[in-house]
Amino acid sequence: MMFGYYLDLALRSLRRNKVLTTLMVLALALGIGACITTLTVLKLLSGDPIPQKSAQLFYPQLDPYPANQPFSRSGKRLPFLMSYVDAMNLIHAHKAERQAAMAMSQVKLMPPSGEGKPFYAQGVLATADFFPMFDAPFQYGSGWTAADDDSRAQVVVIAGYLNDKLFGGANSVGKMIRIEDHDFRIIGVLRAWAPQPRFYALHLGGRSYGKGDAVFLPLQGARADGLMPSAMMGYGKSIDVDHLESAEAIWLGLWVQLPNAAAVSTYRSFLGNYAREQVSLGRFRKSHTALSGLMEWMRSEHVVPEDVRLQAGLAFGFLLICVVNTVGLLLAKCLRRSREIGVRRALGASRGAIFAQFMVEAAIVGLAGGVLGLCFAELGLLGIRHQPAQYASLAHLDLSMFLFTFVVALAASLVAGLLPAWRACVVAPAPQLKDA
Amino acid sequence: MEIRPIFSSLRRHRIPALLIVLEIALACAVLCNAVFMIGQRMANIHWPNGIDEAGISVITVNGTDAKLAASNIPRDLAALRGVAGVTAAAAVTSMPLDQSPALTGFTTTPDGKTTVNTSVYFMGRGGEQALGLHLLQGRFFNAEEYADSGLKDFQSTAHVALVTASDAKRLWPGKDALGKQLYANGKSWTVVGVVSDVLAMDPTTSGPGGRYSSVFYPSQPDGMMGNYVVRSAPQDRDRIVREAVQTISALNPGAVVEGKTYARMRSDYFANTSSMVWMLVLVCAVMLAVTVFGIVGLTSFWVGQRRRQIGIRRAVGATRGHILHYFQTENFLLSTGGVVVGMLLAFGINLYLMQHYAMTRMPWYYLPGGAVALWLIGQLAVLGPALRAAAVPPVVATRSV
Numbered sequence: 001m002m003f004g005y006y007l008d009l010a011l012r013s014l015r016r017n018k019v020l021t022t023l024m025v026l027a028l029a030l031g032i033g034a035c036i037t038t039l040t041v042l043k044l045l046s047g048d049p050i051p052q053k054s055a056q057l058f059y060p061q062l063d064p065y066p067a068n069q070p071f072s073r074s075g076k077r078l079p080f081l082m083s084y085v086d087a088m089n090l091i092h093a094h095k096a097e098r099q100a101a102m103a104m105s106q107v108k109l110m111p112p113s114g115e116g117k118p119f120y121a122q123g124v125l126a127t128a129d130f131f132p133m134f135d136a137p138f139q140y141g142s143g144w145t146a147a148d149d150d151s152r153a154q155v156v157v158i159a160g161y162l163n164d165k166l167f168g169g170a171n172s173v174g175k176m177i178r179i180e181d182h183d184f185r186i187i188g189v190l191r192a193w194a195p196q197p198r199f200y201a202l203h204l205g206g207r208s209y210g211k212g213d214a215v216f217l218p219l220q221g222a223r224a225d226g227l228m229p230s231a232m233m234g235y236g237k238s239i240d241v242d243h244l245e246s247a248e249a250i251w252l253g254l255w256v257q258l259p260n261a262a263a264v265s266t267y268r269s270f271l272g273n274y275a276r277e278q279v280s281l282g283r284f285r286k287s288h289t290a291l292s293g294l295m296e297w298m299r300s301e302h303v304v305p306e307d308v309r310l311q312a313g314l315a316f317g318f319l320l321i322c323v324v325n326t327v328g329l330l331l332a333k334c335l336r337r338s339r340e341i342g343v344r345r346a347l348g349a350s351r352g353a354i355f356a357q358f359m360v361e362a363a364i365v366g367l368a369g370g371v372l373g374l375c376f377a378e379l380g381l382l383g384i385r386h387q388p389a390q391y392a393s394l395a396h397l398d399l400s401m402f403l404f405t406f407v408v409a410l411a412a413s414l415v416a417g418l419l420p421a422w423r424a425c426v427v428a429p430a431p432q433l434k435d436a
Numbered sequence: 437m438e439i440r441p442i443f444s445s446l447r448r449h450r451i452p453a454l455l456i457v458l459e460i461a462l463a464c465a466v467l468c469n470a471v472f473m474i475g476q477r478m479a480n481i482h483w484p485n486g487i488d489e490a491g492i493s494v495i496t497v498n499g500t501d502a503k504l505a506a507s508n509i510p511r512d513l514a515a516l517r518g519v520a521g522v523t524a525a526a527a528v529t530s531m532p533l534d535q536s537p538a539l540t541g542f543t544t545t546p547d548g549k550t551t552v553n554t555s556v557y558f559m560g561r562g563g564e565q566a567l568g569l570h571l572l573q574g575r576f577f578n579a580e581e582y583a584d585s586g587l588k589d590f591q592s593t594a595h596v597a598l599v600t601a602s603d604a605k606r607l608w609p610g611k612d613a614l615g616k617q618l619y620a621n622g623k624s625w626t627v628v629g630v631v632s633d634v635l636a637m638d639p640t641t642s643g644p645g646g647r648y649s650s651v652f653y654p655s656q657p658d659g660m661m662g663n664y665v666v667r668s669a670p671q672d673r674d675r676i677v678r679e680a681v682q683t684i685s686a687l688n689p690g691a692v693v694e695g696k697t698y699a700r701m702r703s704d705y706f707a708n709t710s711s712m713v714w715m716l717v718l719v720c721a722v723m724l725a726v727t728v729f730g731i732v733g734l735t736s737f738w739v740g741q742r743r744r745q746i747g748i749r750r751a752v753g754a755t756r757g758h759i760l761h762y763f764q765t766e767n768f769l770l771s772t773g774g775v776v777v778g779m780l781l782a783f784g785i786n787l788y789l790m791q792h793y794a795m796t797r798m799p800w801y802y803l804p805g806g807a808v809a810l811w812l813i814g815q816l817a818v819l820g821p822a823l824r825a826a827a828v829p830p831v832v833a834t835r836s837v
Contacts, residue, residue, distance in 0.1 A: 023733055027726045034719060068547075108499040108692060118499060120692055180499075181690070237622045238589040306793055307712045310473070314716070317466045318723050321459060325730035328455040332737030335452075388707035423451065 002353070003360070010361035017333060021365070024329045028369030028412060031322030033376020034315040036397070036405050040381060042312045043401065044394055045209070046304045049195035053135055054294040056257050058096075058264065060271050061290040062086050064250070064283065065235045078290050080203045080301070081233065081250035086278075091127060095270045096256035097263070098133040102126040103229035103252050104206035105222070107215060110178035112166055121162065121214035122206055123179070125222045125229065131157070131188075133257045134200065139163070141173035141188035144218050152224045157188035157216040179215060182225040190216075196394060197303050199294055204253050205230025208303065209391035219252075267291060319412065326365065326416040334358060334420040338427050345429035358421035359414060366413020370406045377405065442766045452734050457773040460810050463727040464778025467720060468806035469785050472798045474716045481706045481713075483639065483647070485532055486600070486632035488568025488667060491523075492698035493677045494531055495664040495684055500691045502659025509560065509657035512684055516664055519679050521672035526566035527661040529558040529587075531698075532635040532650070533705040534663075537642070538590060542620045542651065544607050552645040554603065555636040558587055558655040566665040569652075572601055574614045574629035577654035585654045592653040597625040602648035604630045618651065625653070640709075673697045724813055731817035735763065739825040746825055747832030756826040763822035764815060771814035775807035782806060 014021045048054050061078040064086065065071045071079045082090075087101040107123035130136070131143035140163075144155050156177060163172055176183050194212030206213065217227070223244070229251045232239060236248030244251065258264045271289045278284040292300065334341075341354055377397060384395040446453045495516070500508060509527050516525040530536055532555070539553040559567070561582040569576075577596060585594030597618055604613035604627075617624045633648035642649070655661070664684070668676050677695040685693045696704075703710075739746070746759055782803060789795040 020733055020737075023729045027729055030722050030726060034722075068549075106498075110690075118690060118692055120498060234590075238591050241589050305708075307708065310789075310793060311712070311715060314466065314470065314719055317462065318719055318726075321462045321466065321723055322726055324455060324459045324462060325726055325733075328452060328459065328730050329733045331452060331455065332734055336737060336741065387711045388704070389711070419451065 002356070006357045006360040007364075009357055010364050013333065013337070013361060014364065020329055020333055024326050024365050025368045025372060027322045027325045027329075028365065028409065028416075029372035029376055031315075031319035032369055032373030032405060032409050032412065033380055035312075035319045035408060036373065036377035036401060037380030037384065038308070038312040038315040039404075040377070040397055040401050041308055041384060041391070041395055042304065044391060045197065045308055046298075047196065048295065049197055049199045049298075050134065050294070053133075053257075056097075056259055057133070057294040058256050058258050058267070059292050059294070059297045060090065060254055060256060060267075061292075062271075062275055062278075062284070063286045063288055064248075064278075065285070067285040069235060071235070078288065079233070079235075079250050081231070082252045082254050083248070083250050084245040084252060087252045087254050090254060090256075090271075090274065093270070093274075095267055096258055098129040098257040099254065100127045100129040100133055101219060101252045101254045102130060102200055102204070103219065104201050104204040104213075104231070105227050105229055107179050107217075107227060108181070109162075109215070110181075112175065112177055123215045123217060123222075123227070124200075124206075124213045125217050125219045125227060127219050129257075130216065133255065134195070136193050137191040139189045139191045140171045141186070143188055143216075149218050149220055152221040153218055154182065154184050154221055154225070155187045155218060156184040157190060158186055159190050159212055159214050159216075160192050161211060162214045163189045177215075179217070180225065180227055184217065196391070197298070199298060199303075200253060200255060202253070202298070202301055202303065203231060207390055209389075209394060264291070319408075323412050323416045326369075326413065327419055330358075330362060330365070330417055330420040331423060334424045337424075341424055341427045342429045342431075345427065351425040354425040354427075355421045358424045359417050362413045362417025362421065363410060365417075366409045366411075367406070369413060370409025373409055374402070374405050439765060439769065442762065442769060446766070446769070449738070452738065453770060456731060456734055456770045457777065459727055459730050460771055460774025460814065461777035461781055463723060463813075464775050464806045464810045465781035465785055466723060467809065468779070468782035468798065468802045469789065470716050470720050471806070472786070472802050473795075474713055474720075476796070477709050477713050477716075480640065481709055483635060484633070485635045485702075486570050487532065487634055487698075489698050489702065490670045491568060491667045491673070492566075493666045493668070493673050493680065493695060494534075494698060494701060495666060495677070495680045495693065495695040497662055497664065497684060497688060498692045498694075500659070500688050505657050505659040505661070508688070509661060512664065512687055513560075513562075515683050515687060516666055516680055519666075519676055519683060521668045521676055522666050522680075523669075524562060524565040524665075524667040526563040526665050527560040527657060528563055528567070528663050528665055529655075529658075529660050530555075530637055531663055531665070531701065532637060533639070533701055535638050535705065537637040539637075539642075539646075540620045540651075542603075542607070542618050544616065544619065546619050546622075546624070548619065552606070552649050553636075553642050554646065554649040554651055555638075555642070556590075556592075557634075557650060557652045558592065558658070558661065559652060560655060560657055560661060563652070563654075563665070566667050568667060569598075569634070570632040572630045572632055573604075573612075574598075574627070576629055582654045583656055586656050586658055587653070587660060591621060591623060592625065592655070594653050594655070595626060596628045596654065598629045598631050598652040599627050600633045600648050600650050601630055602633050603650070606645070606649070625651075673699075727810075728813060728817040731767070731814060732820060735767070735818050735821040736824070739763070739821045742825075743828055743832055746828045747830055747834075750828065750830035751833040759826040759828070760822050763818055763825055767814050767818035767822075768811065771811050774814075775810050778810065779803045779807060 063078050091099050103125045105123045106120050108118050109121050110118045128146045128149050172186050175186050197208040232249050232251035234249045239249045240247040268291050275287040275289045279287045381395045385392050513525050538556050540556050541550040542554050543550050564576045613627050616627050634650045636642045636646050639647040681693050681695040786798040
């Protein structure tokens with residue numbers, strides 16, 4: 001097997017000049033380590049939070065703002081939240097397969113036994129379709145119904161981790177829990193469920209990454225107990241906080257599930273008709289509306305932190321420098337061996353054989369760089385896990401990134417090897433032999 | 437130093453020479469932009485703030501009954517003033533850099549428009565001492581103003597307000613701000629004092645216009661005032677935070693009480709920024725190291741290849757200094773080529789970042805700065821191989837390879 005012979009030649013050549021080989025592998029590994037670290041974070045942050053459903057989830061937007069006080073200066077962006085009146089009108093129209101309005105709220109929880117200190121947790125106030133629409137998996141019990149919404153039921157669904165903390169993981173359905181000094185009956189416990197990023201909390205004041213929200217409450221029932229949304233924006237003289245439901249304020253996010261393109265276009269025209277109707281009623285000044293798919297919505301709202309994208313760009317610049325560096329060092333090694341190449345050519349090795357020999361050498365450098373680069377990436381991710389960012393604890397290398405590391409390493413080293421291998425295979429045999 | 441022989445020698449090694457130029461160009465381009473980003477972020481981390489940052493601690497109380505605020509807040513404040521070492525204490529709605537912005541757009545006419553979001557602070561009696569505000573003009577609030585004011589639906593029911601120096605200049609350029617009216621949402625307030633610039637609650641997202649745009653209102657105790665500002669000597673802060681949290685927790689058993697020094701609040705606010713700075717510094721250092729490796733590697737190879745020529749030059753009378761200078765000059769020429777290309781590239785990257793990211797134009801001096809840095813690094817990298825070349829004895833010339 002010629003490949004075995006090239007491998008042997010390459011290893012011999014790499015062993016002959018240990019310092020140069022170490023420098024090449026080290027430089028390539030540093031570049032790859034930096035790239036894989038930043039790409040892992042980028043992938044984590046820009047991934048699809050709910051892959052099986054994201055194509056069906058849409059975010060409608062309306063514009064109730066007065067003419068002299070537009071939501072955005074350019075007029076291009078629509079208000080990113082909805083007023084209670086509009087959200088309820090759209091929900092009660094039932095024009096989508098599923099529809100739910102939601103707000104986030106920091107809530108005070110009291111441990112059930114009465115001992116232990118009260119603590120704050122992230123709560124979601126939502127209408128009934130929230131769970132089936134977002135495929136939230138239940139460990140015990142279930143979510144509430146539209147009838148519970150209407151009757152302002154004092155019920156709650158809690159996250160699995162909260163159930164572990166408060167009830168030791170036992171089935172707590174039917175038990176009571178004290179939230180913001182009101183008693184709620186637990187009707188469901190979720191399995192571990194935390195879409196990354198938390199798309200439904202965008203602009204509502206929740207966290208974007210990290211472990212999921214702790215409690216889920218029926219919107220109207222929780223509001224009846226005085227729970228306040230974390231984010232609200234007024235478009236009138238002031239926000240009447242005692243009557244948020246009728247106030248000139250936007251504080252709800254509305255998501256709808258539309259199974260196919262026909263449903264999307266039907267909903268789009270329904271939304272347009274609704275806005276025009278509101279204009280004719282004098283409630284709205286502008287009839288423009290928007291309906292964005294989940295991934296499109298996250299892109300347009302720049303969910304991925306700018307610094308993370310900058311870091312990925314910087315890491316690629318750095319990898320490029322490392323590749324150029326490897327090209328230079330491989331070339332130096334190869335030119336130094338002109339005589340050896342001359343001898344092999346004179347003994348009958350074809351240009352292709354020489355080319356293959358040098359590419360094998362480059363690939364070995366690449367693989368070694370990949371292995372070491374993986375170590376650097378693990379170190380880098382370890383460093384990121386110690387950072388204060390919300391997503392820090394999630395920064396782990398998954399299988400696809402693990403394999404991707406070797407793809408990057410091989411691609412980088414083979415690209416770096418092309419020029420030296422080409423230079424090597426055009427070496428003319430005769431002058432090299434004469435010179436000696 | 438004659439440079440023509442260097443050029444003719446480089447022409448014979450076109451590809452390695454171009455690789456060194458390319459590597460230096462890329463390093464220069466990335467270095468200029470990375471250092472620029474580091475500089476910008478360091479400037480953010482050190483934004484000045486017109487309160488006594490070194491002496492302030494903040495005790496945050498959540499989950500109390502808002503209806504009892506009128507009696508609870510004075511009781512809590514009295515207890516806090518009793519903690520040894522506390523020189524002042526007051527209740528406020530929020531703090532600069534606390535990331536929970538309460539924003540309003542203020543204008544100088546009843547129906548004016550503004551694009552600046554101003555952070556709105558409500559402070560209870562004694563707030564100016566507790567925060568350590570610096571009065572530049574006018575006066576602070578008096579006892580009646582504190583007693584008669586409050587907040588309803590996030591708006592002040594007071595008739596007076598304090599503004600920052602930046603806002604005074606922005607809203608009434610060239611005029612005296614004292615006695616002027618501030619308007620927002622159909623209400624108005626008289627400016628009674630101007631204080632030195634206090635940072636916004638979330639200055640990185642409020643933009644340059646909103647960074648020092650803050651308005652202070654007086655207020656009687658209110659349920660919205662969830663923060664107690666406690667002032668002390670800097671060395672007492674940690675103990676005072678501990679004791680204050682204990683005191684307030686004991687007085688409000690159902691509440692969630694947290695305390696931290698203001699220095700800690702600032703470092704929390706800038707935590708992401710400072711980790712980005714460290715990451716940039718690390719990448720720059722490693723990148724420069726890799727560039728040095730590359731130059732060392734290529735030049736060593738070069739020197740090895742030309743041992744014979746060096747020997748001949750030495751044999752015909754060149755001193756060690758000549759040989760050393762030859763390689764140093766050669767590296768200088770290559771670096772010059774690299775930094776010229778690199779500066780163009782750096783400028784191009786900066787333009788790209790300005791279009792796609794919130795980046796400003798890089799000041800011109802970063803470019804020559806980066807150039808000088810890479811010249812020095814090039815010289816440093818070439819020194820080892822050049823010294824080895826200079827050590828080649830003339831006798832090499834007489835040996836047949």
